Amino acid sequence: MSGHAVPAVEARGVGVTLGGRRVLTDVTLSAAPGQWLAVIGPNGAGKSTLLRAVAGLIPKEGEVLVEGTAVDDLRPRRRARLIAYAPQSPALPPDMTVYDYALLGRTPYIPYLGSESARDREVTRSVLERLDLDGFASRPLGHLSGGERQRVVLARALVQQAPVLLLDEPTTALDLGHQQQVLELVDRLRLADDLTVVTTLHDLSLAAQYADALVLLASGRAVAAGPPARVLAEPLLTEHFGARVRVEPGPDGRPLVHLVRPSISSMMEEA
Amino acid sequence: MTTQARPRGRALLVASVVLVASLALGLMAGAAGIAPRAIALALLDRLPLVSVHSGLSPVEEGLLFQLRVPRVLLAAVVGGLLATAGAGYQGVFRNPLADPYLLGAAAGAGLTVTLVVVFLGGDAGVAGVPVAAFAGAVGGVFLAYALGHTAGRGGGTATLVLAGVAVTSFLTAIQTFVQQLKVEELQRIYSWILGDVGGGWDQLRMIAPYAVVSTVVMLLHGRLLDVLSVGDEEAVSLGLRAARVRFVVLLAASLATASAVAVSGLIAFVGIVVPHVVRRLAGWSYRIVLPLSFLGGAAFLVLADTIARTVLAPAELPIGVVTAFVGAPFFVTVLRVTRRVET
Numbered sequence: 001m002s003g004h005a006v007p008a009v010e011a012r013g014v015g016v017t018l019g020g021r022r023v024l025t026d027v028t029l030s031a032a033p034g035q036w037l038a039v040i041g042p043n044g045a046g047k048s049t050l051l052r053a054v055a056g057l058i059p060k061e062g063e064v065l066v067e068g069t070a071v072d073d074l075r076p077r078r079r080a081r082l083i084a085y086a087p088q089s090p091a092l093p094p095d096m097t098v099y100d101y102a103l104l105g106r107t108p109y110i111p112y113l114g115s116e117s118a119r120d121r122e123v124t125r126s127v128l129e130r131l132d133l134d135g136f137a138s139r140p141l142g143h144l145s146g147g148e149r150q151r152v153v154l155a156r157a158l159v160q161q162a163p164v165l166l167l168d169e170p171t172t173a174l175d176l177g178h179q180q181q182v183l184e185l186v187d188r189l190r191l192a193d194d195l196t197v198v199t200t201l202h203d204l205s206l207a208a209q210y211a212d213a214l215v216l217l218a219s220g221r222a223v224a225a226g227p228p229a230r231v232l233a234e235p236l237l238t239e240h241f242g243a244r245v246r247v248e249p250g251p252d253g254r255p256l257v258h259l260v261r262p263s264i265s266s267m268m269e270e271a
Numbered sequence: 272m273t274t275q276a277r278p279r280g281r282a283l284l285v286a287s288v289v290l291v292a293s294l295a296l297g298l299m300a301g302a303a304g305i306a307p308r309a310i311a312l313a314l315l316d317r318l319p320l321v322s323v324h325s326g327l328s329p330v331e332e333g334l335l336f337q338l339r340v341p342r343v344l345l346a347a348v349v350g351g352l353l354a355t356a357g358a359g360y361q362g363v364f365r366n367p368l369a370d371p372y373l374l375g376a377a378a379g380a381g382l383t384v385t386l387v388v389v390f391l392g393g394d395a396g397v398a399g400v401p402v403a404a405f406a407g408a409v410g411g412v413f414l415a416y417a418l419g420h421t422a423g424r425g426g427g428t429a430t431l432v433l434a435g436v437a438v439t440s441f442l443t444a445i446q447t448f449v450q451q452l453k454v455e456e457l458q459r460i461y462s463w464i465l466g467d468v469g470g471g472w473d474q475l476r477m478i479a480p481y482a483v484v485s486t487v488v489m490l491l492h493g494r495l496l497d498v499l500s501v502g503d504e505e506a507v508s509l510g511l512r513a514a515r516v517r518f519v520v521l522l523a524a525s526l527a528t529a530s531a532v533a534v535s536g537l538i539a540f541v542g543i544v545v546p547h548v549v550r551r552l553a554g555w556s557y558r559i560v561l562p563l564s565f566l567g568g569a570a571f572l573v574l575a576d577t578i579a580r581t582v583l584a585p586a587e588l589p590i591g592v593v594t595a596f597v598g599a600p601f602f603v604t605v606l607r608v609t610r611r612v613e614t
Contacts, residue, residue, distance in 0.1 A: 076507065076512055078510075084508070085508040090502070091500075091505065115494060160509070
């Protein structure tokens with residue numbers, strides 16, 4: 001993390017109350033241009049809420065800046081050109097074709113009562129080609145497998161051509177191979193287009209493998225932030241996840257997190 | 272590449288041809304047995320710069336232009352409005368079961384018409400029906416919207432639908448109570464509810480401005496309803512003010528419904544079935560569903576009215592009975608046929 005550069009995306013003192021319940025309190029995060037930041041934390045810690053708050057989808061306290069510009073006061077269309085967001089389980093109308101769905105990513109560039117330009121179609125076409133989806137263009141969304149759906153949602157977000165990409169659990173419901181494919185794809189696109197990626201990821205080893213920096217959320221607060229080797233410390237994980245884990249450096253130096261099954265004797269002691 | 276914009280032109284052309292054919296059929300059918308050729312010539316004669324002799328007697332001419340032409344046009348306009356409004360409601364609520372009467376338009380109009388018929392009575396009552404129906408429909412929707420907005424903090428569509436249900440049953444209860452007070456007016460109220468498009472040029476003129484504005488506004492929002500179909504949060508993340516789009520379309524659809532109800536009563540079925548048939552035949556996009564619903568709804572109601580006034584001629588069936596009686600089997604057939612194609 002270079003200290004002097006303007007962060008690509010920055011959230012300061014974000015607080016969210018939903019339905020009278022305090023979900024996030026004073027969360028601050030920052031990602032340098034081209035960086036991959038992963039938000040980790042136990043279930044219910046507020047990871048998805050944080051992403052939605054940064055995307056400007058729910059009312060919040062605090063502020064969000066993209067490349068130094070406060071985005072909360074921007075018109076929605078302007079903001080959507082800076083931040084693209086893919087929810088954990090997107091609504092995919094079953095009859096809509098892959099091409100038409102990806103084309104929705106051009107919405108922030110189309111005037112209120114206007115329609116898509118030739119350029120909008122061109123951008124959409126080239127993104128589908130890049131993601132090897134051109135053969136799927138006329139297929140209805142209802143006929144896709146889990147991995148294909150994830151790629152299609154990613155395509156729609158890329159068509160938006162925003163410098164910041166927010167992905168909520170992009171690997172949910174995918175098997176091991178497809179998880180790897182999707183994350184590799186995100187990484188490749190990030191490097192090629194210099195995108196700044198913020199994801200929530202519940203799998204700690206995956207987060208450590210792909211992200212440059214982690215933010216650990218617990219009960220709505222950011223309790224640790226920094227490079228994976230620092231955030232994925234055994235005492236922190238034990239405290240906030242309530243899990244017995246062993247963390248050891250992997251072959252590439254990034255930490256691997258293992259669950260440790262408690263031995264019978266230690267369970268007897270506790271009982 | 273693959274988008275649904277391509278088959279759009281052809282679908283619109285086919286629907287327009289169907290509409291023109293049903294209009295022609297509607298003009299020809301009737302008790303007086305005027306020759307189709309004479310009708311065509313009489314219509315041509317009305318065009319600017321054209322002068323032909325139709326051979327119609329003045330009585331026949333009067334029957335054609337004072338009764339049949341406005342009747343057929345009114346059926347077309349009402350059918351188009353109800354079907355487009357239905358499609359609009361379905362887009363706003365992302366629910367295929369939404370129909371134009373969902374938010375209390377029907378109950379509101381039912382109540383005000385009952386009040387006018389019962390308390391004004393006689394000719395004054397009859398004359399007041401269209402205005403009362405329009406005001407009641409608008410009032411019913413407004414009540415549901417206000418209630419849904421205060422009850423639901425998030426302003427979600429589910430609360431709005433529930434508010435519509437509440438308003439509908441509340442207003443219907445009052446209507447039933449008023450009807451019980453004056454049972455002798457029941458027949459008149461029921462024949463209004465079952466629908467009639469014989470209002471003539473006056474009623475056509477009365478709703479024309481509302482019909483045009485509401486239809487144009489709805490047609491212009493086709494693309495935005497497509498964006499809404501991926502859900503509110505995603506639509507907002509794409510830079511759309513989802514709540515505003517929904518409000519505008521709801522307003523236009525309600526205005527269209529109120530206009531239709533004002534001159535035709537509570538014709539059921541058109542608003543829910545026509546958009547569905549269109550969707551089955553032409554795809555999901557509201558850019559095509561909305562205009563095709565207008566054309567299809569117009570053709571459907573013209574045909575329904577033609578049947579209503581010919582099967583038992585000289586007696587007339589209520590048009591609402593025909594729409595349900597003919598429409599239901601037709602709908603089931605379309606569902607079956609298109610399902611077979613899919614698999």
